[in-house]
Amino acid sequence: MAAGWFYLSCVALGAMGSLCVLFTTYWMRHWRGGFAWDGSLLTFNWHPVLMVAGMVVLYGAASLVYRLPQSWLGPKLPWKLLHAALHLLAFILTVLGLVAVFYFHNTGKIANLYSLHSWLGITAVFLFACQWCLGFSVFLLPWASAWLRALLKPIHVFFGASILSLAMASVISGINEKLFFSLKNGTQSYKELPSEAVFANCTGMLVVAFGLLVLYILLASSWKRPEPGNLTDRQPLLHDRA
Incomplete structure (x- = not known):
């Protein structure tokens, strides 16, 4: 039963994550004119798409690598590499999103x-960079001792969830800010909820639902990777798959 709920949650995450990116892209293309890389407002439109794709969707997916029961058995190094690579890809998309908005502003x-919104976002990105460097140097490279890894693991996990929460807050405040700026001189104001506002608000709610489901899976004790030596005591997912 536990395995069924876990994999159903993974399917739901995949669907919601894809919709988050697709909805943001459609919003920018349908109502905001599309995309360019010339410093115009169309350059800005890359910012929300890349930030949602990188800081929320791909970051969330990368955070759940160790929740897969397949990662509990056999060598851990391939899963560490996958975890680090997905986070690095998420960070690259995030940096490109920042470049787009700074290029447009400048x-x-x-x-x-x-x-x-910008303070929340830049804080999340800064912590993300620190988190990735810490994870790479301590948990991926072989120099760190077991006691140091055990000491830093709870901190690593805490900041992982905190960064996703900050990213969600930044996305929601960014959607609100963009709607206020875009609709203040339009034929319908934001408070009258034109179709663009309804669609963007729904996109924001979808981002929140995705992020909360990621956090739930991260915090669910029965879905956590067992500690070494406790695999037979805490493996309901593996038992259900047998």
């Missing part, structure tokens, strides 16, 4: 990092 002589 071209249009717009101030950078003045809103709460």
Whole structure:
């Protein structure tokens, strides 16, 4: 039963994550004019797509690598490499998203990092960079002792969930900010909920649902990777698959 719920949750995550990216892309293409890389407003449109894809969807997927029962058996190194590679790809997309918004702001002589949205976002990215470097140097490279890894693992796990939470908050505040800026001079204001506002709000709710499901799977004790030597005591997923 546990395995069934776990894999059903994974399918739901895959569907919601794909929809998060597709909805954000459709919003930028249908209502905001599409994409370019020339410093115009169309350059900005890459920002929400890349940040949702990198900081939320791919980051969330990378965080769940060790929840897969297949990672509990056999060598751990391939799963460490997959975990690090997915996070690195997420970070690359995130950096490209930041480049897009800074390029647009600098071209249009717009101030950078003045809103709460930008403060949340840049904090999440900074912590993400620190988290990846810490994980790579301590958990992937062979120099760190077992006691050091045991000491830093709870911190690594805590900041992993915290970064995703900050990313979600940044996305939600960014959607709100974008709607206020885009609709304030339109034929319908934000408070009248034109179709763009409804669609963007639904996208935000989908991002929240995705992030909360990731956090639930991360925190569910029966779905955590067992500690070494306890594999036979805490493996309901493996038992259900047998």
